[in-house]
Amino acid sequence: MEENFSNYFDQTGKVAREYLETRLDLVKLQAAGKLSKALGLFFSITMAFLLFFFVIVFLGMVVGFWIGEMTGSFTIGFSCAAGLFVLLLVVLLVFRKSLIQRPLSNLLIAEMVEEMEEREQETPLND
Template sequence: MSDNLTESITGLNSAVKQYVQARIDLVKLLFLKKTSKYMSILFGMLIIILLSTLVLAFAGVIFTFWYGQTYNNYLEGALIVLGSLIFLLVVFLIFRKRLLTSFFLSNFSEILFEDDEIDSE
């Protein structure tokens, strides 16, 4: 009986070790999944910001040249573009908390609180 009990305890010990290792591996995989989703969203936002900046810069240069050729005053065209960019900056600064907070909360809370296999037991 003692040998049978010892074998059962040894089997239980190894089963618990395997279970704990499997749970640790599951947590690691879920962390990797969520981290990769975060990074893809952040990288995508960075690309969008860079491309938007380039589009605004080229649009400003094109408008300045068009205005300068049409009205023979490049300085006024440049000042109009500068004023427009300053206006956009002020509008963004006023509404940045509302815009950024809602964007980050909706995207990151969806990733953070999605149903995972770890809490199913």
């Protein structure tokens, strides 16, 4: 009889260890999935900003050369282009919440809500 109890406890301990190891592996995989989504979002936003930066730089050069040819002085042309960039910077600083912060936070919230909805669809509630 004592042998049955010790065998039962050994088996229960083994099953509990296997369950905990499996649960730990599941948590690690879920964390890796969330991290990969977050990194993907981060890199896509970074690439979009870099592309935007290069477009702005080349447009600034085009505007500088164009105004320089129109006025006959590249100094005036690039000074006007720099003035436009300063004006753009001031506009971005004044309206940064509505132009940058809110859209980025809305994007992040939308991603999180989508993740939560996917998780709810994967694991239906037991009624």
